Amino acid sequence: MTIRRATAADVDAIVAMLADDPLGATREKAGDPAYLAAFAVIDADPHQYLAVAVAGDEVVGTLQLTFTSGLSRLGMTRATVEAVRVRSDQRGAGLGELLLRWAVDEARARGCGLVQLTTDASRTDAHRFYERLGFTASHVGMKLSL
Numbered sequence: 555m556t557i558r559r560a561t562a563a564d565v566d567a568i569v570a571m572l573a574d575d576p577l578g579a580t581r582e583k584a585g586d587p588a589y590l591a592a593f594a595v596i597d598a599d600p601h602q603y604l605a606v607a608v609a610g611d612e613v614v615g616t617l618q619l620t621f622t623s624g625l626s627r628l629g630m631t632r633a634t635v636e637a638v639r640v641r642s643d644q645r646g647a648g649l650g651e652l653l654l655r656w657a658v659d660e661a662r663a664r665g666c667g668l669v670q671l672t673t674d675a676s677r678t679d680a681h682r683f684y685e686r687l688g689f690t691a692s693h694v695g696m697k698l699s700l
Contacts, residue, residue, distance in 0.1 A: 555649070557656045560604040560616065565593050567613035568606065571639035577674060603660065607640075607653055614644045615653050621664060633661035635671040638680075654687050 560568065569589050573582035596602045601622070607615030617638040623631050635657050640649045661669045672695040673680045681691070 555614075555652065556608050557605055557653065558608065560593070560597075560606045560613075562590060562593055562597075564606050564613050564616075565589050567641075568604075568616045568639075571613075571616055571641055572637060574639070574642055577676070605653070605656070605660075607649055609644070613641075615640045615649050617653050617657060619657055619660060621661075621666065627667060630667040631665055632668045632670055633657065633664070633666040635669060638671075650683060651687065654684075 566584070569582055569584050572578045573584060593604070596604050596618070601620060603619040603621075605617055605619065606613045618636040620634040620636065621631055622634060623629070635654070638650065638653060640653070658669050669689075670693075671684065671689065673684065685691070
């Protein structure tokens, strides 16, 4: 298993994982050109790291890291973890934990003082998973759809 920066050739596999759950199934549209346009923006931004986990030559997991500089906490940089997914036939084998531990190590290597994430309120299994890895539900997240 290797974890590397995603390429445009990985986008279809990533979108398939995003769509492969009850929430994603209602909001993702495989094949839409918007995904490649979004990938180009992510790939060009040095504060973004779209990662894929690869077994053999197949993408089996993904997550996105965003590095945010700020003035609070003495100018601390934060890493935000988004869109963690493991391909359905690979779940339960520790790949999600491997991805998250990689993300924490990457954040530490880039000088971040904090790793944060949000997870949908309905994903109770994910909440337990993140708590097991040391994350705490310390804040209330809010969103405004535009």
